[in-house]
Amino acid sequence: xxxxxxxxxxxxxxxxxxxxxxxxxxxxxxxxxxxxxxxxxxxxxxxxxxxxxxxxxxxxxxxxxxxxxxxxxxxxxxxxxxxxxxxxxxxxxxxxxxxxxxxxxxxxxxxxxxxxxxxxxxxxxxxxxxxxxxxxxxxxxxxxxxxxxxxxxxxxxxxxxxxxxxxxxxxxxxxxxxxxxxxxxxxxxxxxxxxxxxxxxxxxxxxxxxxxxxxxxxxxxxxxxxxxxxxxxxxxxxxxxxxxxxxxxxxxxxxxxxxxxxxxxxxxxxxxxxxxxxxxxxxxxxxxxxxxxxxxxxxxxxxxxxxxxxxxxxxxxxxxxxxxxxxxxxxxxxxxxxxxxxxxxxxxxxxxxxxxxxxxxxxxxxxxxxxxxxxxxxxxxxxxxxxxxxxxxxxxxxxxxxxxxxxxxxxxxxxxxxxxxxxxxxxxxxxxxxxxxxxxxxxxxxxxxxxxxxxxxxxxxxxxxxxxxxxxxxxxxxxxxxxxxxxxxxxxxxxxxxxxxxxxxxxxxxxxxxxxxxxxxxxxxxxxxxxxxxxxxxxxxxxxxxxxxxxxxxxxxxxxxxxxxxxxxxxxxxxxxxxxxxxxxxxxxxxxxxxxxxxxxxxxxxxxxxxxxxxxxxxxxxxxxxxxxxxxxxxxxxxxxxxxxxxxxxxxxxxxxxxxxxxxxxxxxxxxxxxxxxxxxxxxxxxxxxxxxxxxxxxxxxxxxxxxxxxxxxxxxxxxxxxxxxxxxxxxxxxxxxxxxxxxxxxxxxxxxxxxxxxxxxxxxxxxxxxxxxxxxxxxxxxxxxxxxxxxxxxxxxxxxxxxxxxxxxx
RNA sequence: GCGGGCGUGGCGGAACGGUAGACGCUCCGGCCUUAGGAGCCGGUGGGCCUGACGGCCCGUGGGGGUUCGAAUCCCUCCGCCCGCACCA
Numbered sequence: 001x002x003x004x005x006x007x008x009x010x011x012x013x014x015x016x017x018x019x020x021x022x023x024x025x026x027x028x029x030x031x032x033x034x035x036x037x038x039x040x041x042x043x044x045x046x047x048x049x050x051x052x053x054x055x056x057x058x059x060x061x062x063x064x065x066x067x068x069x070x071x072x073x074x075x076x077x078x079x080x081x082x083x084x085x086x087x088x089x090x091x092x093x094x095x096x097x098x099x100x101x102x103x104x105x106x107x108x109x110x111x112x113x114x115x116x117x118x119x120x121x122x123x124x125x126x127x128x129x130x131x132x133x134x135x136x137x138x139x140x141x142x143x144x145x146x147x148x149x150x151x152x153x154x155x156x157x158x159x160x161x162x163x164x165x166x167x168x169x170x171x172x173x174x175x176x177x178x179x180x181x182x183x184x185x186x187x188x189x190x191x192x193x194x195x196x197x198x199x200x201x202x203x204x205x206x207x208x209x210x211x212x213x214x215x216x217x218x219x220x221x222x223x224x225x226x227x228x229x230x231x232x233x234x235x236x237x238x239x240x241x242x243x244x245x246x247x248x249x250x251x252x253x254x255x256x257x258x259x260x261x262x263x264x265x266x267x268x269x270x271x272x273x274x275x276x277x278x279x280x281x282x283x284x285x286x287x288x289x290x291x292x293x294x295x296x297x298x299x300x301x302x303x304x305x306x307x308x309x310x311x312x313x314x315x316x317x318x319x320x321x322x323x324x325x326x327x328x329x330x331x332x333x334x335x336x337x338x339x340x341x342x343x344x345x346x347x348x349x350x351x352x353x354x355x356x357x358x359x360x361x362x363x364x365x366x367x368x369x370x371x372x373x374x375x376x377x378x379x380x381x382x383x384x385x386x387x388x389x390x391x392x393x394x395x396x397x398x399x400x401x402x403x404x405x406x407x408x409x410x411x412x413x414x415x416x417x418x419x420x421x422x423x424x425x426x427x428x429x430x431x432x433x434x435x436x437x438x439x440x441x442x443x444x445x446x447x448x449x450x451x452x453x454x455x456x457x458x459x460x461x462x463x464x465x466x467x468x469x470x471x472x473x474x475x476x477x478x479x480x481x482x483x484x485x486x487x488x489x490x491x492x493x494x495x496x497x498x499x500x501x502x503x504x505x506x507x508x509x510x511x512x513x514x515x516x517x518x519x520x521x522x523x524x525x526x527x528x529x530x531x532x533x534x535x536x537x538x539x540x541x542x543x544x545x546x547x548x549x550x551x552x553x554x555x556x557x558x559x560x561x562x563x564x565x566x567x568x569x570x571x572x573x574x575x576x577x578x579x580x581x582x583x584x585x586x587x588x589x590x591x592x593x594x595x596x597x598x599x600x601x602x603x604x605x606x607x608x609x610x611x612x613x614x615x616x617x618x619x620x621x622x623x624x625x626x627x628x629x630x631x632x633x634x635x636x637x638x639x640x641x642x643x644x645x646x647x648x649x650x651x652x653x654x655x656x657x658x659x660x661x662x663x664x665x666x667x668x669x670x671x672x673x674x675x676x677x678x679x680x681x682x683x684x685x686x687x688x689x690x691x692x693x694x695x696x697x698x699x700x701x702x703x704x705x706x707x708x709x710x711x712x713x714x715x716x717x718x719x720x721x722x723x724x725x726x727x728x729x730x731x732x733x734x735x736x737x738x739x740x741x742x743x744x745x746x747x748x749x750x751x752x753x754x755x756x757x758x759x760x761x762x763x764x765x766x767x768x769x770x771x772x773x774x775x776x777x778x779x780x781x782x783x784x785x786x787x788x789x790x791x792x793x794x795x796x797x798x799x800x801x802x803x804x805x806x807x808x809x810x811x
Numbered sequence: 812g813c814g815g816g817c818g819u820g821g822c823g824g825a826a827c828g829g830u831a832g833a834c835g836c837u838c839c840g841g842c843c844u845u846a847g848g849a850g851c852c853g854g855u856g857g858g859c860c861u862g863a864c865g866g867c868c869c870g871u872g873g874g875g876g877u878u879c880g881a882a883u884c885c886c887u888c889c890g891c892c893c894g895c896a897c898c899a
Binding site: 215216219220222223224226228230246247248249250261297298299300301302304327328329330331333334335338339340341342346347348349351411412413531534535601604605606607610611612613615617618619620621622624625628631677678680681682683684685688691692694752754756758759760761764785788796797798799801804805807808809 | 812813814815816817822823824825826829830833834835836837850851852865866878879880881892893894895896897898899
């Protein structure tokens with residue numbers, strides 16, 4: 001007789017040991033006859049202990065991995081750590097603990113938790129991105145990009161975080177602040193390493209149509225790439241004999257241009273003003289703007305400022321001389337850093353014109369007040385007058401092209417990816433600077449360039465690596481003369497842009513991956529992670545896949561075929577944070593209730609793609625449910641109940657067997673659409689129903705219902721699922737084929753016919769499933785409560801929905 | 812400002828255009844028990860009529876529309892959330 005207490009502390013380690021012993025989740029690279037499925041959750045950044053968000057991500061991913069396995073797939077489900085990064089380094093600055101040590105401690109905490117949660121991971125493929133055996137190949141990829149011209153070094157105005165003393169990628173600046181530490185970001189002119197992600201802008205945009213991603217994530221990526229079609233138009237400054245091209249999306253408004261504006265960073269601004277009476281004023285203005293924080297500068301609400309340059313340019317379409325200005329609302333990094341201003345049809349130009357008393361000339365009759373951006377016939381536009389602006393758009397572009405004054409053009413918001421970081425805890429950039437040879441790549445045979453130990457991690461505006469003199473000074477690989485290593489490290493997003501490839505072949509010492517291994521497993525069939533990576537990581541990884549494919553190192557230009565973004569876990573409706581004191585520690589939950597309860601509950605409380613609120617009361621309910629299932633299984637097993645359904649079940653037996661098949665059908669459908677919350681509800685129903693007929697149903701039906709519940713709950717609560725299934729059947733549920741509902745048992749002899757009169761429910765009655773529409777109508781008309789609403793009125797229509805309802809329309 | 816999403820009981824949430832509120836939490840009642848914070852069974856949107864069985868009305872943010880029938884589709888307004896934002 002079983003001990004009748006559900007004891008996860010005994011059950012969970014026992015099954016975890018069994019899975020480890022059997023290497024249940026390991027897959028080899030030897031092909032077999034099963035189709036492959038690569039199920040991957042975004043790799044964790046190891047900092048401290050796992051939080052509740054990790055529990056959710058890996059609970060979702062594990063449910064998918066289990067479901068695929070039991071549907072006959074060979075599932076690759078690996079784990080690793082995104083181990084380089086600022087937090088470990090900042091911690092090192094504060095405490096003196098080497099980032100490697102604090103990172104290692106955190107990795108161990110993650111490993112412990114993931115094992116305690118019973119996540120089905122192939123641990124043989126595990127690695128951290130900070131290990132030389134991994135980052136050797138990150139460096140190798142850098143060299144391949146360098147060779148193809150996709151990595152290059154250039155001076156540019158870049159975002160600088162004064163607190164972290166490093167440059168940042170555009171994507172890491174949020175509202176003018178450093179994404180990591182919140183400090184206001186400055187702009188600095190520095191020479192840095194970039195990846196040419198902009199070369200891939202169109203493909204990054206177009207290929208979104210080929211992948212199964214949430215629409216809102218695709219939209220975010222499209223907006224970030226920000227493709228705009230328009231024209232480049234050349235305005236000439238006759239005084240200096242220089243042509244200034246501008247980008248515009250509105251060539252149709254060219255006759256409405258009344259002035260011309262350049263960005264303060266434009267290299268010609270001071271040169272243009274030189275010698276005019278505006279020279280001092282311009283210099284002062286430019287200095288003032290450059291000192292402004294990105295946040296202040298970017299505020300669209302603040303009043304327009306600017307200074308005349310004392311020069312003019314010629315409008316190519318009508319020969320008009322337009323006064324030139326410098327103003328901070330024009331950005332150097334977009335278009336050409338200069339614009340034609342059409343105050344009648346652009347809000348910002350309008351505002352500027354009003355402030356400076358500049359002419360505003362309407363060129364489109366759109367029937368609205370100025371400034372307007374609507375469509376209509378052109379006016380004041382010379383030969384183009386009267387034509388609709390949409391058509392004039394094309395005609396004007398053609399005219400510009402013919403005259404050699406412009407051409408159709410496309411612009412992107414996307415910038416090249418700035419990858420240098422002046423920080424210690426990252427992957428060293430494998431190049432050497434030689435006075436004779438310039439930038440020299442480290443020979444592939446000399447990789448990895450191992451990150452040296454240093455004493456002082458504090459950033460001083462240059463990488464802490466610069467202090468490691470022994471390491472920095474090397475012989476030039478090309479000419480052998482003394483040279484110096486690059487001391488910047490790579491953005492950690494580089495590390496995570498290819499890790500999913502390394503999982504396919506993690507131990508390869510001769511190459512980043514074996515082509516066959518990667519061709520076999522890639523792409524990732526189901527990727528799971530937080531929506532916070534919708535732009536950064538997901539864009540960079542797509543770029544890498546495309547670049548590597550172009551280099552013939554890979555066959556898949558989209559790395560993640562399907563993406564699932566899970567919502568946040570909140571507490572009391574608010575984001576969890578230590579400062580708010582509303583954190584829920586997943587380790588504490590799984591210690592108290594068991595990992596199954598923790599995992600199952602986080603999936604049960606709401607749709608996994610939405611934000612869900614954690615409640616400490618609610619988790620008791622899930623624990624109760626699992627305990628009920630376990631006790632049911634233990635009791636029935638103790639009574640020797642067979643797990644097979646009775647051959648010709650009747651009465652309660654039949655009803656219960658049907659309920660089990662209903663649950664199979666429901667859970668299977670819900671799994672496919674990631675509706676884990678309703679899938680778990682269906683198992684609740686099956687367990688509840690089994691208890692209800694516990695005294696009257698036969699052991700065969702009861703055993704079948706309980707073992708089916710165990711089988712269905714396994715993807716969410718694998719330990720309980722395995723234990724109950726084993727007790728009832730003696731078999732390993734994880735090797736069992738996912739159950740299939742018997743269509744005959746999903747059908748019933750009768751159904752509840754809902755009868756409506758004028759759309760309102762007036763009665764319900766049991767009707768034979770085989771009844772024809774006419775028979776259903778007849779039944780409906782006879783229903784007692786229906787007659788009270790129908791008698792004495794004219795029946796004008798009868799709507800029949802077979803198997804569901806009849807609606808009688810009366811007047 | 813532009814783009815996307817959401818709004819359902821006391822709470823989390825269910826509902827191919829077809830029984831609104833599955834399942835869980837909470838609360839209430841019953842059984843079991845020396846006891847029960849254990850377990851098992853039942854009830855739990857609001858209002859009204861009825862002794863009872865049962866019945867009627869209202870109800871998915873507000874208003875309007877399409878439909879035999881709308882939480883679901885369309886229009887409009889309100890509120891909340893997310894992304895982008897002086898991008899020419």
